Amino acid sequence: MADFLSQYSVQRWLEMCPQGYLEDTVYGRGADDSEPAELLDNEVLLEASIATTVQLVAGERCALAASSALVNLAPDYPSKRFLATQTLDEARHVEIFTQRLHDLGVAKDDLESTINRYANPNLVKFAETLLEKVSDGDFVAGVVGQNIVLEGMAFTVFELLEATSRDMNPKFARTLQGTIADERRHVGFGENRIGSLIQQYPEKRRDIERMQQEMSYYMLATFADVFSSSAESIDVGQKMAADRSNGSEDVEWHGAQLGSMSADDLEAILGDTVLKEFKVRLGRIGLEYQSPKAPV
Ligand SMILES: [Fe+2]
Ligand SMILES: [Fe+2]
Numbered sequence: 001m002a003d004f005l006s007q008y009s010v011q012r013w014l015e016m017c018p019q020g021y022l023e024d025t026v027y028g029r030g031a032d033d034s035e036p037a038e039l040l041d042n043e044v045l046l047e048a049s050i051a052t053t054v055q056l057v058a059g060e061r062c063a064l065a066a067s068s069a070l071v072n073l074a075p076d077y078p079s080k081r082f083l084a085t086q087t088l089d090e091a092r093h094v095e096i097f098t099q100r101l102h103d104l105g106v107a108k109d110d111l112e113s114t115i116n117r118y119a120n121p122n123l124v125k126f127a128e129t130l131l132e133k134v135s136d137g138d139f140v141a142g143v144v145g146q147n148i149v150l151e152g153m154a155f156t157v158f159e160l161l162e163a164t165s166r167d168m169n170p171k172f173a174r175t176l177q178g179t180i181a182d183e184r185r186h187v188g189f190g191e192n193r194i195g196s197l198i199q200q201y202p203e204k205r206r207d208i209e210r211m212q213q214e215m216s217y218y219m220l221a222t223f224a225d226v227f228s229s230s231a232e233s234i235d236v237g238q239k240m241a242a243d244r245s246n247g248s249e250d251v252e253w254h255g256a257q258l259g260s261m262s263a264d265d266l267e268a269i270l271g272d273t274v275l276k277e278f279k280v281r282l283g284r285i286g287l288e289y290q291s292p293k294a295p296v
């Protein structure tokens with residue numbers, strides 16, 4: 001517990017995060033960074049970027065609701081303190097991705113209607129599955145659902161988006177780099193704190209595995225929806241990146257060449273990467289990964 005205390009203390013969070021990698025950022029990016037003109041001037045890319053950012057805001061709103069509720073459900077003070085820092089991280093994520101919607105031209109008055117219009121219904125179900133456990137007061141299921149499943153997914157999605165944005169959109173890539181660092185800390189807490197609680201409450205195991213299976217189903221269904229509707233924007237983005245880089249090397253991610261992959265292949269590699277991570281992380285806390293049924 002001594003290691004746990006210092007690794008996840010508020011002091012450590014201050015040093016690493018606000019006084020560390022977030023120092024000098026403004027809404028998570030450099031003070032002078034802006035969205036590239038090529039994106040703002042291209043209707044297809046602009047709408048796709050708004051739609052993608054809405055999924056990020058929806059996911060982060062769920063993480064904010066879950067982590068703030070978990071503060072009060074946590075059985076010990078080190079966990080409460082960590083979850084309080086996580087609550088602020090998630091509030092920041094909601095804020096910076098909301099700010100990105102405004103940077104992409106969404107007016108303040110149109111924010112909620114834009115989110116309602118683009119938020120994927122399967123992602124909404126994913127969030128509801130987690131928030132149901134949290135509102136039932138189930139701390140162990142809540143931490144597995146949030147810090148392993150939701151954040152395992154978010155972490156990998158952010159990494160993929162960061163890899164595709166690094167050359168074309170340094171502003172968005174920088175915003176993502178800070179959130180990736182935060183999510184890495186959150187996932188680490190989930191793994192470190194929850195293993196012993198699972199051992200303490202073995203009767204909860206089956207129910208938590210069922211939640212993971214359900215959340216994984218809605219996640220894969222979200223990926224299927226998002227990629228099937230983004231073939232055109234992926235194509236436009238890849239052509240633009242190829243023109244700009246003038247034949248220089250392709251961006252690689254988990255062994256895949258992102259600059260030339262189809263939407264279907266991207267969906268497959270993202271899904272595989274997230275599920276592989278789930279298996280490893282769940283195994284470490286003593287749970288067995290349950291395969292979801294294939295989304296239709
Ligand atoms: Fe987050
Ligand atoms: Fe998080």
